[in-house]
Amino acid sequence: MTPAELLRRRLENQALVRTAFRSPEEVVAWFGAVQAQDYLASLWALGLRTREATEAIVEAAETRRAIVRTWPMRGTLHFVAAADVRWMTQLLAPRVLARNAARLEREVNVDAAVIARCREIVGRALAGGKRLERAALYAALEARRIRTGGSRGLHILGWLAMEGTICVAGRNGRQHTFALLDEWIPATPPLDREAALAELAARYFTSHGPATLRDFTWWAGISAKDAQAAIAGAGPRLVHEVLDQRAYFSGARTRKRFHGPAAPRVKLLPGFDEYTVAYQDRSLLLRDATSVNAMRLLSPVVVADGYVIGYWKRTLAKDAVQVAAKLLRPLTLAENEALYESARALGRFLGVPVDLKITAPRATRARRKTRGE
Numbered sequence: 001m002t003p004a005e006l007l008r009r010r011l012e013n014q015a016l017v018r019t020a021f022r023s024p025e026e027v028v029a030w031f032g033a034v035q036a037q038d039y040l041a042s043l044w045a046l047g048l049r050t051r052e053a054t055e056a057i058v059e060a061a062e063t064r065r066a067i068v069r070t071w072p073m074r075g076t077l078h079f080v081a082a083a084d085v086r087w088m089t090q091l092l093a094p095r096v097l098a099r100n101a102a103r104l105e106r107e108v109n110v111d112a113a114v115i116a117r118c119r120e121i122v123g124r125a126l127a128g129g130k131r132l133e134r135a136a137l138y139a140a141l142e143a144r145r146i147r148t149g150g151s152r153g154l155h156i157l158g159w160l161a162m163e164g165t166i167c168v169a170g171r172n173g174r175q176h177t178f179a180l181l182d183e184w185i186p187a188t189p190p191l192d193r194e195a196a197l198a199e200l201a202a203r204y205f206t207s208h209g210p211a212t213l214r215d216f217t218w219w220a221g222i223s224a225k226d227a228q229a230a231i232a233g234a235g236p237r238l239v240h241e242v243l244d245q246r247a248y249f250s251g252a253r254t255r256k257r258f259h260g261p262a263a264p265r266v267k268l269l270p271g272f273d274e275y276t277v278a279y280q281d282r283s284l285l286l287r288d289a290t291s292v293n294a295m296r297l298l299s300p301v302v303v304a305d306g307y308v309i310g311y312w313k314r315t316l317a318k319d320a321v322q323v324a325a326k327l328l329r330p331l332t333l334a335e336n337e338a339l340y341e342s343a344r345a346l347g348r349f350l351g352v353p354v355d356l357k358i359t360a361p362r363a364t365r366a367r368r369k370t371r372g373e
Contacts, residue, residue, distance in 0.1 A: 001241050003284055006210050006248065007306025013207055013254050014275050015049040016303075017265055022051050024058045025066035025081055032203035033078040033088065035277050036069055039176070041270035041300070042079060047349045048267070054349055062170050065185060069168040069176075071161045074221040075100065077168075085181070086164065087191040091200065092221055093162035108152045110159070118146060118156050119165055123180065131169045131177040197226060198233030205231075205238050206251025208278050213247065218280035266304045266331075266338035268312055268323070268346055276301060276308070302327060304335055310360070314346075320353045321346070327360035 011017050021027045024046045028034055036042035046061075047053040061067045068085045072078055073092040080088055104110040118141060125140040126132060132140075137157065138148040148156065157178065160166045169179035191199065204216050217227040231238060231249065240249045269275055276282065276297050285297060285308045302310040302325055310327035323343055331339065340356060347354035 001210070001243050001248070003243070004306065006243060007284060009210055009250070009254075010208065010275065011265060011303075011306050013209055013251070016267055016269075016275060019049050019051060021049055023066070024050050024053065024061040024079075026050075028067045028079050029081040029084065030203070031207045031274060032084065032200060033072055033080050034274055035076060035272045036079045037077040038271050039069075041272055042069075044270040044346070044349060045273050046079070048269070048345075054351060056351075059171070068181075068185060070181075071096075071158055073219075075158065075162070082185050083188050085167070085185060086188055087196050088200070089162065089164050091191075091193065091196040093164075095221060095223075097159065097162055104155055104159070108150070108155055110152065110155055114146065115156070115159055115163075117144070119160060119163075121146065122157075122160060122166060122178075126166065126178065126180045126183070129179070129183050131172065131179045133172060133175045133177050135175075137178060194229070194233055197222075197230035198235075201227075201230035201234040201249075202237045202251065204278075205234070205249040206254055208274065209250030209254070210241065210243075210248035211279060212249070212281070215279040215281065216249075219278045264305055264332070264335045264338050266302065266335050266342055268325070268339075268342045269301050269303055271300045272298055273301075275303065302339065304331075304338075317355075320355055321350055322355045323357070325356065325358045327358065330360045330362055331358070 015021060015027065015030070021030065027046050027049045034042060034045060043055050043058045046058045047055065050058070062069060065082055067079050068082055069077060069079050070085060070089065071093065072080055072085065072089040073096075075096045121140055121144050122137055125137060134153070134157065138153045141148050141153065141156070146156070157166065161168075164181055166178045167181045167184055169177045169184050171177065200220060201216065204219060205211060208215070208219070213224070213227055213231065216230070217224050220227065222230070237252055238249050239252045240247045242248070276285065282297050285306075287307055296311055297308060300312050300314075301308045302312055309329055310325055312323055312325040315322040315324075323346065325339065336358070339358065343354045343356040
């Protein structure tokens with residue numbers, strides 16, 4: 001296995017070359033969890049991997065409760081499939097809570113007693129299937145003399161989500177709402193710890209592989225000991241290979257040898273996409289390792305055949321989206337057309353034309369409007 005082959009296989013396993021997924025919930029279940037603290041970026045991350053998806057279709061999956069946005073791992077917002085939200089949160093969030101407890105008490109004066117009061121107040125406010133925006137929950141807490149100023153309110157709601165009391169429950173206009181998890185998502189069968197770890201490893205390496213033990217440990221936010229137990233528990237569902245004296249694991253059913261694609265694969269990936277964020281070691285994403293510190297790998301990036309070759313940003317206009325791509329190297333003609341096709345896909349997803357502007361070293365600026373269809 002060469003680095004180029006490894007990246008091609010990641011593209012394939014991450015459903016960025018082709019996809020069989022017809023709904024956002026299929027994508028989320030495949031990955032286990034999809035990072036989603038940047039909400040609009042996470043919608044595009046799912047749309048990229050769902051056939052004929054639009055932004056409205058992805059949001060509808062959250063509205064109909066097929067996927068849930070909450071804090072299951074690393075103290076970071078993720079989309080999780082409804083069937084997985086409880087076992088995954090119960091497995092991963094307690095470690096984050098234990099690690100943060102002393103800091104929260106020291107910095108914002110939130111301790112177990114405060115959390116108990118907040119749990120009771122928020123539970124009463126949301127009981128009966130209510131969905132409330134953050135401001136309304138803050139008002140309920142302030143009415144009972146629980147301060148929410150600064151970051152205190154965010155820490156309180158995050159804690160209640162990680163312990164499984166609340167979750168994000170879709171948007172009301174532009175504002176996100178919260179609901180009681182047990183009222184928003186029907187009860188699901190529990191998984192014991194051993195089975196949950198094994199399932200987590202199987203999901204991660206099948207969808208993100210080839211990847212290392214350290215990559216998995218970082219992504220899941222677990223100890224190395226638990227990561228090793230998870231891999232052992234996944235057993236024959238995983239296979240491993242060696243590259244540069246490191247073991248890389250993949251799902252047994254997705255283990256393939258890919259030969260270079262007939263046409264270049266160029267994608268506009270959103271910020272915090274699983275392709276860039278889900279690995280502890282991201283140096284393989286750049287051909288020139290000296291550029292790692294200079295590149296904003298977790299921002300929206302342009303990827304060509306697995307390698308990050310630039311970054312981009314979008315600006316919403318009245319009837320269009322302006323996309324500016326700044327590249328580290330010139331594109332071939334085929335890569336240039338592939339990049340425009342990715343922009344057209346973004347336009348179809350958003351339902352508006354995309355105006356793409358490309359700047360690259362030793363290349364003439366190109367500007368063209370790309371229609372959604």
